[in-house]
Amino acid sequence: MPESTSYLLHKLVFDLDRSADRLLRSHFGISYRRALFLFTLQPHGTITQHELATALGYSDPAISTMLKGLVLDGYVQTALSPEHGRKRLVSLTPKGSDLVAQGRQMLDDKFNELMTQAGVDLKHYTELTQRVSQALVGPRSPNE
Numbered sequence: 001m002p003e004s005t006s007y008l009l010h011k012l013v014f015d016l017d018r019s020a021d022r023l024l025r026s027h028f029g030i031s032y033r034r035a036l037f038l039f040t041l042q043p044h045g046t047i048t049q050h051e052l053a054t055a056l057g058y059s060d061p062a063i064s065t066m067l068k069g070l071v072l073d074g075y076v077q078t079a080l081s082p083e084h085g086r087k088r089l090v091s092l093t094p095k096g097s098d099l100v101a102q103g104r105q106m107l108d109d110k111f112n113e114l115m116t117q118a119g120v121d122l123k124h125y126t127e128l129t130q131r132v133s134q135a136l137v138g139p140r141s142p143n144e
Contacts, residue, residue, distance in 0.1 A: 020107055027106060028099055030073075035103055037066055038075055038092060042100045046091040048081065075099060
């Protein structure tokens with residue numbers, strides 16, 4: 001019996017994530033999970049730690065733990081909010097912005113190569129992926 005489409009999709013995403021992790025670790029010394037924090041933060045500029053947690057779908061304590069390492073590595077900076085002293089603001093450092101630009105470009109290039117190798121029309125694949133995503137979670141603003 002052939003594999004179900006949903007299984008194949010989940011396996012593909014898992015394999016893509018593992019491949020992205022290997023690429024980012026070998027080229028930049030950062031895990032895909034940590035890079036996702038930076039990729040998610042970049043379009044927002046400066047946001048609160050809670051807003052970052054919400055955007056990523058993580059708990060506030062999980063974000064706090066991850067941010068400590070990203071701050072130590074110089075990818076992000078945090079500061080107390082001047083309006084509300086208990087809220088922490090998070091933003092990329094120049095080093096973090098550079099990693100986002102270079103890491104995204106590398107991952108996009110590798111994905112485009114994969115689509116070409118597989119004989120898949122990238123524009124059509126993107127349109128289908130957007131349609132399925134919108135059916136699942138609804139339309140998103142360009143900054144999400």
